[in-house]
Amino acid sequence: MKRRLERVAIAALIAVPVGLALLGPVLVHLADAERRQPFDAAAPWPGTDYLGAPVLAGLFEGGWSIILTALAATLAAYAAGVPLGVLAASTRRRWLDELLMRPFDLLLAIPSLLLMLLLASIAPPTAWMLVAIVAVVNLPDVARIVRAAALEAAHRPAVEAMWLQGEGWWRIAAGYTVRSILPTLAADAGVRLVGAFYLVAAASFLGVGAGPESGDWAVMVDVNRGGIFLSPWGVVLPAVLLVSLSVGLNLLFDRLLSRTRTART
Structure with missing residues (x-):
């Protein structure tokens, strides 16, 4: 019962955020199309945003772009x-380890928003460039975490035995x-993934991608926070959807890994 x-x-x-992102463009006509005062709590639930547009319409239209961009950037x-x-982690040549990791140390010394500003200043404002920029900003952290986690595993006696048996690097590394x-x-x-959501929102305001007028969920949280005490739903609802997706994916990964470990034992 508990597992169920x-x-x-x-x-x-x-399912809730992904379903809303997929079906939102079809359901957007259900939202009140009338423009009202900004942060009008008296408007039909869940109120209006900073421009007086219905928050419900933003929720319907703002999911797909943020989910697709953040996932693509994280995967990249x-x-x-x-x-x-x-x-x-696995190389026996110290110079190669230094060559790979020292540039990432340099990038980590630069604040992520400043690095994004530098990349945005030379990048064309396209959706694919937004994916690339967010991926580059996340890459140093990913590489260092992977190296730290793999350092012990890559030098176990089992790995040494595989080297002596003539196994290739790719088989040892991947397998x-x-x-x-x-x-x-x-x-x-x-x-x-949560960091990617934040970076996608920040990049939109820097002119990379669709821009703040895209109204995706991450942008909604940022642009509507000034009226959170007047009409909080423009911040609360998109934030809940983003958190729901992130927590759900974390739990799913943990469950799949638990099954894998159980199957091995």
């Missing part, structure tokens, strides 16, 4: 960061080292 309730809770946490950061981190650090990657993925 857990499955239902995880499904609900993920892991696609680049995991091989680099594992290579740095053993990466599998050993999957719990760490799963735990970090949720945090990284």
